[in-house]
Amino acid sequence: MTAPQLSFDELGTPLREVTFVVLDLETTGGSHERDGITEVGAVKVRGGEELGELGTLVDPGTGIPPNVVALTGITTAMVRTAPRLPAVLPSVLEFLTGAVLVAHNAPFDSGFLRSACERHGQVWPRPPVLCTARLARAVLTRDECPSVRLGALARHFGTRTQPNHRALSDARATVEVLHHLLERVGNLGVQSLEELLALTREASAHRPTQRQRQKRHLAEQVPSAPGVYLFRGPREEVLYVGTSGDLRRRVRSYFTAGERRSRIRDMVALAERVDSVVCAHALEAGVRELRLLAAHKPKYNRRSRNPGRTWWVAPTAETFPRLSVVTSAREGALGPFASHRSAATALDTLLDAVPLRRCTQRIPARAPSASPCMLHELGKCGAPCAGLQTPEEYAPAVESLRSLVHGASDDPLHRLARGVDELAGKERFEEAAGDRDRLAALISALERRQTLAELAAQPELVGARPDGRGGWELAVVRYGQLAAADVARRAVRPMPVVEALRAGAQTILPGEGPLHGAPPEEVRLIYRWLTTGGTRLVYCEPWSEPARGAARWSRWALKAREGTEAGRSAVEVLAGRG
Structure with missing residues (x-):
């Protein structure tokens, strides 16, 4: 029995809950397009404990080259009575179901299996693939272990099973190597399957810095709840603002190998504290993020360089x-x-x-x-x-x-569309394409303005969106701004929650302009929330869009944005508008 894996904290898919199938194949050569599989060995493990093994010789249907016989000891006579690959493949795929495929030099083994599925009419399940050779290079320094070949790693870690170029023995040795490597990745801040896979994809230059590891304690008091987080610097200045459905998980990711942005690594090095604002759901978190960006203009948020800056x-x-x-x-x-x-x-x-x-x-x-x-x-x-x-x-x-x-009249749009038709009819296709694209951009701007203005004109509306767990996400919107947010959990009657939410919602007075003083990004975010995800309107005054507004032309604009050819194709698109 192998030594159990270390215990990992909750972050992504915890490693202790991941099922790994460690696989090794012996073949007649090096190409999955020309050569065949002669032996399959696989070991299934989870949480450091072995769940099962699979091992069998396979008849490749051809003779085994002498150099391969000398390496593996598998002869043509040994595989003559073994099952053919079409009989073995279903069992291997079933063994892989729901697991991460692990192999030393994984592209070789997964490539052979994928090619075998294509040849024999099986569906390749596309499991996550982890290469222990790449993982070893990311975890071990070259001074510590110059070679990451399986034999070298087995000697380095002193595994009980030594690889001998037989599938099941090599798979068992790889299991021990994997567990030793997993004991090391915790020091790099890797605690989830997602981070582990990311670590193997990246070069060692992307390991978390010493400063990142030293700042991990900043996430200790952050709750596992949806909301907004703020990294603060030594003078209490806000360095960065973000949102997440799980604040603790997201904040902890900044101190792991998964965070590779140099700008954010610099921010983490400066951070002295992480504040969090727990929110009812994603809409409230998104709105609060926009408001915090506008208030603090954090240096490390790209979108905060001109927060709220719009043109009209x-x-x-x-x-x-x-x-x-x-x-x-x-x-x-x-x-x-x-x-x-x-x-x-x-x-x-x-x-x-x-x-x-x-x-x-x-x-x-x-x-x-x-x-x-x-x-x-x-x-x-x-x-x-x-x-x-x-x-x-x-x-x-x-x-x-x-x-x-x-949106009271779209006659000017008809005039511009006729102008595109006329240019196309004269075979002035480049001019027609240019005018078509400008008209499409104008239509999009008009539709955006009319849509957001209608929402911002609403004194009050209440939306309810299914939370996916039998409950409801609730939001009170007044004049295009979020006035209150809450949730009605499963088995809780939603209407009393709605009434309490309305009674305690923020009072918002309408301002000047098309959006009545509401920030455009906030109105746009609320509109998307109201019109997607199955959101229902619980309370709303008459809310409509203009009958002759730009929405009538949205199909035409979509065709233009998709790159409809200039000239006569523009005439065809225009003919289908409305």
């Missing part, structure tokens, strides 16, 4: 309004956009859709008589700057923009 396309407050890119969500603005560049592109497309002026000068109500610019001559501007257009005559252009943004 809005009409100016003038007698003859024009469009401008702004960072504040004014009433009637289109957005939000993630970058100034995407907002500027949308502005240009809007000016092709609605007849607003393109110049940037301020024009008084009584414009002086002047010569109009070339845009007027091209029929793209009414020349209010030259007094050729009154505020009343200019007003329909402003109303056209308002109707498009609010």
Whole structure:
């Protein structure tokens, strides 16, 4: 009986709960495409205890080369009465069911089995594969053990079974080597199957640093619950913010071999404390993360460089309004956009859709008589700057923009689509493709704005999502912001929990702009939660999307984003819209 494995803490799939099948194959040569299997040996272990063995000779259907006979001692006469591989393979696959396949030089053995399945009509179960040679190289230094061949490792660890190029003996020796290696990985912070597999995939340069190992105690007081965690530095500054369904598990992963990002390793080296905020469910955790990122702007979060920074396309407050890119969500603005560049592109497309002026000068109500610019001559501007257009005559252009943004009319989209058709009909395919892509981007922006604005206009709604365990995740949303969150566990009546949640929910007053003051990322996160995962609306005032909004064009925009060819293919897509 082999020595039992060490006890590991809970993190991912604990190693003590993993079933390993340690396998060794003897073959007629080195290629799984040309050569056959002559012997199979396998040992099943879990928690350091042996659960079973499987060993058999296999008739490869061909003679065994002399050099292989000299190495393994398996002769053609020995395998002549052995079963053929099609008879052995089902037993081997059954033995592997639900286990991790372990082998020394695992790609060789797993490659032979996978190829055998393909040839003999068996389904390869795709088990997780662990290579003890790679694990040894990740765990042992070259000074300690220059070679990671099975024989060298067996001598290094002093295993009771010595490998002799027979399948079952080599598998037994590999079991002992595996257990000795598993005793070592705890020092590298590896405590789960997931971390163990990651360790073998990476070079030794990705071992946890000494500083990482020294900071493992920071996770000791973190609870195993969903929520948000904050790494704090020596001056109490927030270094990093993240979320997880299991805070303790996630925080502990920062001190293991699984964490390979150099930026985060630097952060861990600076950290002095980890704070946690337990949340009811993932939505609350996500919202709290967004709010903490905006409040602290942690140095090591990539998304915190410009937290909450969005751009909008809005009409100016003038007698003859024009469009401008702004960072504040004014009433009637289109957005939000993630970058100034995407907002500027949308502005240009809007000016092709609605007849607003393109110049940037301020024009008084009584414009002086002047010569109009070339845009007027091209029929793209009414020349209010030259007094050729009154505020009343200019007003329909402003109303056209308002109707498009609010979803009251999609006539401007039809005009732009006809322009794509005309270019394609003239075989100006590159121009058609460019206009098609800009129109698709505008449609996506309009749909996003209209969808989020409708949600942000709701004074209150309550959503309930199945938690997958017979209970419900609950959320109260007011004016696009999370006001309260809780759960109704299995066998608990949800409606009393809902009523208590509503009574104690945060009061939120509506603000200015299309989203009534709600942060765009938070509204977007809540919208996804409400419209996916089987979420049901428990309480809600009338909530609808505009009948002539951009959602009608979403199929067309999707086809364009997928890269529909320019030209006549664009005509075909347009013909199918609606």
